[in-house]
């Protein structure tokens with residue numbers, strides 16, 4: 001059986017949802033082993049056994065407390081060279097996108113990026129900003145595959161235990177040239193954009209930063225994250241980390257509500273993988289309606305508060 005590695009992501013001693021999503025895919029591909037890299041991550045290794053992972057390799061070291069590409073690429077590539085897994089799944093997150101190609105280059109592997117499905121032995125990935133889908137067959141191994149978050153269902157717990165191996169970590173001086181001095185966390189009660197099941201996004205139609213209050217009220221009722229188009233970010237109404245699209249974040253929530261967003265190709269590139277898209281726009285010809293499952297032609301300043309009131313009732 002092919003040996004499939006899942007590079008699990010964790011934060012604050014908790015597995016990120018995308019780690020469980022990658023396990024779902026990995027189970028279709030072969031025998032699943034997981035890697036945990038960080039400081040203090042050994043504590044969560046046993047949990048992975050619950051999800052059908054046969055072995056967890058833990059690289060736990062104080063120097064790995066903060067992510068840098070050099071450190072993580074060193075650890076990952078040495079372990080891959082040592083154990084020769086056939087396929088290594090890495091989340092297509094900011095850190096995953098950063099480290100995956102470095103690892104692929106070091107171990108001489110091919111890479112398939114940002115996959116959203118696997119069928120008939122082929123990995124499927126969107127291309128041309130989501131306008132077409134490419135089917136890719138691997139012809140050589142090892143293979144690095146980055147997996148888009150929120151696309152595969154999170155693995156269900158199946159019970160069981162995994163063997164846990166502690167890997168020796170030896171970082172060279174070269175790997176430590178970049179030092180992370182401080183990590184500034186935004187305190188928010190809302191889910192992180194790329195992990196959110198529901199996203200409420202606003203664009204230039206919001207007409208000002210203060211008007212995002214109505215989207216936030218809707219987001220609070222739905223337990224949603226708040227996103228924005230680039231126009232709203234460029235206007236200074238929202239921080240860049242909220243931007244959805246080609247030069248922002250790629251999201252695939254179950255529900256994406258776009259208010260006052262025209263649906264430019266660069267915005268669609270970041271959200272067209274959402275399962276259900278609801279668009280609110282006063283222009284019936286707006287491009288966003290071409291990808292929307294439900295379209296509301298109307299003034300968002302009337303529609304959004306009405307939706308909030310209705311959802312409060314549910």
Ligand code: FAD
Nearest residue numbers: 203204205229230231245246247248260261262267282300
């Ligand atoms: P607009 O296109 O101005 O649309 C505003 C919409 O609001 C209109 O459809 C209007 O009918 C509607 N509206 C106005 N008032 C109301 C109201 N009261 N009620 C209801 N509807 C109303 N864009 C991104 O979003 N993300 C990216 O990552 C991104 N990357 C880019 C990268 C490059 C290289 C380039 C060139 C562009 C990029 N863009 C990106 C910009 C993109 O091309 C669009 O300019 C941008 O998405 C437009 O944002 P918008 O839809 O909010 O604004």
